[in-house]
Structures are given as structure tokens and as C-alpha cells.
Amino acid sequence: xxxxTIKNLKGRPAATAVLLVLSSLLCFxxxxxxxxxxxxxxxxxxxxxxxGADVMAVPYEAATKKxxxxxxxxxxxxxxxxxxxxxxxISSLDSVxxxxxxxxxxxxxxxxxxxxxxIIGFDPETDITVKPWIKKSGKKAxxxxxxxxxxxxxxxxxxxxxxxxxxxxxxxxLDKTGTTYDTTVFTNIDTIKELIASSLDKGMNDFKDISPDxxxxxxxxxxxxxxxxxxxxxxxxxxVKRVKAVQSKNMISGIASGITGVxxxxxxxxxAVWVLGAAILLLAFTMSINGRKKEFAxxxxxxxxxxxxxxxxxxxxxxxxxxxxxAGCLLGALVIFPxxxxxxxxxxxxxxLPDAGRTVLCLCLTILxxxxxxxxxxxxxxxxxxxxxxxxxxxxxN
Amino acid sequence: xxxxxxxITKDYIRAGKGTNRFTAVKETDFTLEEGCLSVLMGRSGSxxxxxxxxxxxxxxxxxxxxxxxxxxxxxxxDKKLSKLRNERxxxxxxxxxxxxxxxxxxxxxxxxxxxxxxxxxxxxxQLMERLDIAQLSQVKPxxxxxxxxxxxxxxxxxVRKPRVLFADEPTGDLDDxxxxxxxxxxxxxxxxxxxxxxxTHENDAKAYADKLYRMNGGVPEKA
Ligand SMILES: Nc1ncnc2c1ncn2[C@@H]1O[C@H](COP(=O)(O)OP(=O)(O)OP(=O)(O)O)[C@@H](O)[C@H]1O
Ligand SMILES: [Mg+2]
Numbered sequence: 001x002x003x004x005t006i007k008n009l010k011g012r013p014a015a016t017a018v019l020l021v022l023s024s025l026l027c028f029x030x031x032x033x034x035x036x037x038x039x040x041x042x043x044x045x046x047x048x049x050x051x052g053a054d055v056m057a058v059p060y061e062a063a064t065k066k067x068x069x070x071x072x073x074x075x076x077x078x079x080x081x082x083x084x085x086x087x088x089x090i091s092s093l094d095s096v097x098x099x100x101x102x103x104x105x106x107x108x109x110x111x112x113x114x115x116x117x118x119i120i121g122f123d124p125e126t127d128i129t130v131k132p133w134i135k136k137s138g139k140k141a142x143x144x145x146x147x148x149x150x151x152x153x154x155x156x157x158x159x160x161x162x163x164x165x166x167x168x169x170x171x172x173x174l175d176k177t178g179t180t181y182d183t184t185v186f187t188n189i190d191t192i193k194e195l196i197a198s199s200l201d202k203g204m205n206d207f208k209d210i211s212p213d214x215x216x217x218x219x220x221x222x223x224x225x226x227x228x229x230x231x232x233x234x235x236x237x238x239x240v241k242r243v244k245a246v247q248s249k250n251m252i253s254g255i256a257s258g259i260t261g262v263x264x265x266x267x268x269x270x271x272a273v274w275v276l277g278a279a280i281l282l283l284a285f286t287m288s289i290n291g292r293k294k295e296f297a298x299x300x301x302x303x304x305x306x307x308x309x310x311x312x313x314x315x316x317x318x319x320x321x322x323x324x325x326x327a328g329c330l331l332g333a334l335v336i337f338p339x340x341x342x343x344x345x346x347x348x349x350x351x352x353l354p355d356a357g358r359t360v361l362c363l364c365l366t367i368l369x370x371x372x373x374x375x376x377x378x379x380x381x382x383x384x385x386x387x388x389x390x391x392x393x394x395x396x397x398n
Numbered sequence: 399x400x401x402x403x404x405x406i407t408k409d410y411i412r413a414g415k416g417t418n419r420f421t422a423v424k425e426t427d428f429t430l431e432e433g434c435l436s437v438l439m440g441r442s443g444s445x446x447x448x449x450x451x452x453x454x455x456x457x458x459x460x461x462x463x464x465x466x467x468x469x470x471x472x473x474x475x476d477k478k479l480s481k482l483r484n485e486r487x488x489x490x491x492x493x494x495x496x497x498x499x500x501x502x503x504x505x506x507x508x509x510x511x512x513x514x515x516x517x518x519x520x521x522x523x524q525l526m527e528r529l530d531i532a533q534l535s536q537v538k539p540x541x542x543x544x545x546x547x548x549x550x551x552x553x554x555x556x557v558r559k560p561r562v563l564f565a566d567e568p569t570g571d572l573d574d575x576x577x578x579x580x581x582x583x584x585x586x587x588x589x590x591x592x593x594x595x596x597x598t599h600e601n602d603a604k605a606y607a608d609k610l611y612r613m614n615g616g617v618p619e620k621a
Contacts (some may be wrong), residue, residue: 011499298495302509303484391457
């Protein structure tokens with residue numbers, strides 16, 4: 001019987017090919033679409049994690065020039081400083097819970113990177129946002145002159161990178177995050193202080209009259225128990241001069257709604273492809289089976305029951321949709337994985353391809369969907385066919 | 399084993415205006431007996447195929463019963479009726495009836511394959527020899543002549559050694575010599591104990607008939 005399936009498929013190469021192509025196109029569209037939706041939502045949650053803290057406080061100039069937001073969201077590069085006093089001032093606010101300072105610097109060209117990269121120094125003692133990522137990369141603590149590099153940078157563990165004449169060693173590389181972390185270099189705060197000092201010495205820093213020990217760039221703050229992030233933001237903006245506090249949530253709300261929009265579009269697209277595709281598959285299978293009405297009637301004459309006929313056409317549909325679906329998904333994988341980066345650029349949204357497990361899940365669900373609609377289509381046709389007496393169908397021409 | 403029709407009628411609903419109920423077979427009693435070759439003749443459109451299909455379990459009568467060994471075959475569920483057709487009935491349908499993706503041999507053995515039974519290849523070969531299509535066993539139907547396909551259908555109907563063999567114009571596209579061959583073959587089957595019904599326009603068939611019927615006004619009359 002299984003060989004009957006194969007023989008039937010082989011015996012009708014044109015029809016088989018059309019159905020194969022149809023089901024593979026369908027799966028291609030659905031698979032690529034679901035991977036995109038997945039990538040965008042993991043991208044967003046990755047971005048949320050990357051922000052890490054409820055509130056971020058930066059020098060007033062940085063906030064007004066939108067410089068800071070661009071750095072976090074778009075990956076533009078820059079640095080700014082405020083007096084370390086601000087840190088103490090803000091820490092003393094009642095609404096402020098965890099707080100950690102970061103220092104920023106941008107490299108001039110470096111061997112790893114044809115373009116300048118963002119350097120972020122964080123304080124391992126108090127850090128709440130960077131360490132979790134670094135931990136994921138397997139590195140426990142950063143020594144002085146240790147670097148952790150983003151996944152998109154052309155530098156690898158063991159490489160030596162020199163910034164402003166200071167040699168540093170790449171100690172770890174982050175997994176891809178789909179955010180601006182992917183093009184960032186991290187150091188601990190001691191290292192970046194030395195880098196800043198060196199850039200000042202060389203006259204390559206935009207700021208002339210600062211002392212690395214007395215400045216911070218950005219403060220990452222979680223609200224204390226009993227306070228909301230909004231309280232923290234208002235507190236800082238009211239009481240601390242020349243500092244601007246922003247809620248992380250607000251900063252990414254534009255992106256989140258962008259992602260919701262694009263995901264929604266893709267979901268609608270998947271649904272449309274699916275409804276249309278299922279309708280086309282149904283039609284195609286129905287036509288293909290109708291074209292063989294006489295043949296099926298002949299099998300009825302020989303003693304095939306309605307169930308057996310249904311089994312025959314459903315097995316054929318199963319083979320076709322399984323093969324077509326697998327081909328479509330593999331083709332989709334060939335497109336989406338190499339060109340995911342391009343999609344990220346085109347969309348301008350954080351985009352993080354799902355891991356293997358999730359990808360396989362997507363793949364299986366897509367193929368399952370195709371198999372189900374194909375066999376359902378075949379089952380419907382078979383059922384309609386077996387309701388009619390074979391003696392009547394036998395009269396048709398083909 | 400005998401196959402008996404009791405008072406069967408078949409009405410068709412025809413598209414078109416006016417009274418569109420059309421009675422093709424009317425209140426007919428009919429019996430096929432073991433070892434007996436019945437021949438049914440009659441004008442085109444007189445209801446011969448309709449009667450044959452009802453007798454062979456392929457077309458449910460509008461009223462009346464068809465009894466096989468006393469059981470009403472149309473009261474069986476699809477599964478049982480199908481199995482009955484497979485085991486007891488052999489039907490050579492009117493017109494072309496090949497399964498195109500299968501070779502001649504595979505076509506002939508399909509009644510076994512449907513129920514995943516061990517095919518009787520020896521008997522299939524014997525039948526093919528007898529019907530002069532042995533050399534075609536590995537050929538696909540698209541490469542056969544109408545007469546060759548017809549002989550393949552005859553072999554396929556006989557391969558399970560059915561108790562009743564139905565032949566709806568089995569010689570429609572055969573030459574005189576082959577026609578005689580086929581009638582000889584069907585006569586042989588009857589002699590071996592099969593109940594045989596032949597629907598035909600061929601006058602030669604009369605010579606083979608144990609019983610001869612003529613379809614008239616939807617009723618087969620003994621001639
Ligand atoms: N499905 C159908 N719907 C309506 N009328 C039908 C249908 N099938 C057959 N008929 C009509 O029933 C009548 C008997 O048909 P049937 O096929 O039994 O004739 P037949 O004696 O076998 O003719 P032939 O010798 O040409 O094969 C014909 O007039 C035909 O038009
Ligand atoms: Mg007829």
C-alpha cells in the first residue's frame with residue numbers, strides 16, 4: 001500500500017510537482033514569517049534586559065541632544081560626563097534603590113574595528129545590568145585590562161586590542177543580543193578610567209578639563225521598595241540639577257510599538273498566507289482527486305472501502321505536504337539565517353534569531369500545519385467521493 | 399451461492415425541466431446462479447449497466463433488495479460490502495478502467511494489494527497467458543490498446559476467483575477473434591462454478607448463454 005502511494009505520486013509527476021511546490025511555498029512563507037516574529041520579540045526582550053535598570057540618569061546635555069537614547073537604541077557612539085557628586089546626590093534620594101555608575105568612551109579606529117566603537121566601563125561592585133550578560137558568556141570577573149567584546153566585533157578571546165595606546169586583552173565575547181551591545185566593548189571601571197586618562201593625555205578626548213576619577217557618564221537605577229520607577233524619575237528630575245532621568249520603559253516604548261506593529265503585520269501576513277494557502281491546497285487536492293475519480297471508482301469496484309480510498313489519498317497528501325513542507329522550511333532557513341542581519345538593518349529594530357530549540361519548534365509546527373491542512377483537504381475530497389455510489393462515479397470520463 | 403434481486407427499482411434524477419424522475423430499472427426480480435452464464439442484451443440506454451451495478455453492490459437501488467446467500471447486501475456497512483465485493487464479486491466495468499500509475503501486473507494484483515493479501519501471482523500469470531497479454535505484464539496502461547486494457551480488466555476481475563463475475567460489454571473494443579476468446583473464457587469460468595452475467599450487444603453471445611435476457615422498459619425479459 002505504501003508502494004501504491006509512491007507509485008501513484010510517481011505516476012503523476014506534474015500533479016505531484018505542483019502540489020509539492022505549493023506546499024513548500026506555503027511553508028516557506030509561514031516559516032520565515034514566524035522566525036521573523038520570534039526574532040523581533042526576542043530582540044525586544046533582549047533590549048529590555050540590556051537596559052536592565054528602571055531608570056537611567058545622564059547629564060542634561062546628553063538627554064536633550066537625544067544622544068543617549070540614540071546610543072542605547074541605534075548604536076550611535078558618544079560619551080559625556082557629569083560630576084561624581086551627582087552619584088552621591090542621587091544615591092541619597094529615598095526612592096533610589098540599587099544604583100550603579102558607568103563610564104563611557106568611544107575608541108578611535110582600532111585593529112578590531114574599521115569604525116570607532118563604544119566602550120562602556122561598569123563598576124563590578126554595584127553593576128546590575130552588564131554582568132548578567134557577561135556571566136552568560138562564561139567569564140566570571142573582569143581583571144584590569146580585560147575586555148568583553150560584543151558579538152559583531154571582529155575580535156576574539158585572546159586578542160590584544162589597543163585603545164589610546166593602552167593594550168587590553170579580550171577576555172570574553174558576548175553572545176549575540178540583537179542590541180547595540182553587539183558592537184560595544186566592556187571593561188571594568190578601573191580600566192576605562194585609564195583609557196580616559198590616556199585619551200586626555202593624547203588630547204584626543206572632546207572633554208579637556210575632567211578627571212576620570214571624578215566623573216561618571218550614566219547612572220543605572222532601580223527603584224527602592226515602595227517606589228515606582230516614575231517616582232525615581234520625578235525625584236531626580238526635580239531635585240538634582242543638570243541631570244536628566246529617563247525611564248527605560250519609555251525609552252523603548254517607540255521600539256516596542258514598532259515591533260508590535262511589524263509583528264502584527266507579519267502575523268496578519270502569515271494568517272493570510274495560511275488561509276489562502278490552505279484554500280489553494282484544498283482546491284489543488286480536490287482537483288487532483290477529482291481528476292482521478294474514475295480510477296478511485298475502479299478501486300471501489302475491486303473492493304476498496306471508502307476508508308481505504310481516504311487512506312490512499314491522505315497518505316499521498318501526507319507525503320507531499322511533508323516533503324514540500326520540509327523543503328520550504330529548509331529553503332526558508334537558508335534565506336532567513338544568512339540574511340537575518342539584512343532584515344535587522346531594513347527593519348531598524350532589535351532582531352535576535354531564536355535558538356536552535358525554538359527554531360526546530362517553529363519548523364515542526366510549520367510542517368505540522370502544512371501536513372494537517374493537506375491531509376484534511378484530501379480527507380474532505382475522499383469523504384465527498386465516497387458518499388457517491390461507485391456505480392455513478394464509474395460513468396465519469398476520467 | 400446465489401445472488402438474487404427482489405423487486406429492485408432505480409430512479410435517476412435528471413437535470414432539466416418537467417418530470418425529471420426517470421426510472422432506469424423497474425420492479426425487477428433477477429437471479430444469478432452458480433455455474434450459469436446469463437446474457438443480458440438490449441438497446442443502449444435501456445438500463446443494463448444500471449441493473450448490473452445494482453447486482454454487483456456498486457449502486458444502491460431506489461427500492462428493493464439484493465440478496466447474497468440470503469443477506470441484503472445494501473444493509474451491510476461500507477466496510478463489509480467492500481470486503482464482499484473484493485472476495486466474492488468480480489466486475490469488468492463498462493469502458494476504460496485502468497489504474498494508470500500501475501503496470502498491467504500490478505493492476506491485476508490490485509484486488510489482493512488493497513487488502514494486503516499475498517497475491518496469487520501464479521494464477522495471475524495463467525490468466526494473462528489465457529487472455530494473451532502475458533508479454534505486457536510490466537507495461538503501463540498508457541502504452542496499451544483499448545482491447546489490451548479490456549483484457550487486463552477481465553484478468554483483474556477473475557484473479558480472486560470470485561463467485562460471481564459481472565462483465566459489462568467486455569468485448570466492446572475487441573476484434574471477432576478476441577471476442578470469441580473472451581466469451582470462451584467467461585464460459586469456462588461458469589463451467590467451473592462461477593455465476594456469470596454478461597451485458598453485451600454482441601449477437602454471438604447468444605450461443606454461450608445458459609439464460610438470455612432482453613432489457614425492455616426497465617425490465618429484463620427472458621428471451
Ligand atoms: N447518473 C445518472 N443520472 C441520470 N440518468 C442516468 C444516470 N445514469 C444513467 N442514466 C440514464 O439511465 C438510463 C440507463 O442507463 P444505463 O447506463 O443503465 O444504460 P445501458 O443499457 O447500460 O446503456 P449502454 O448500452 O449504452 O451502456 C439511460 O437512459 C441513462 O441516460
Ligand atoms: Mg451500459
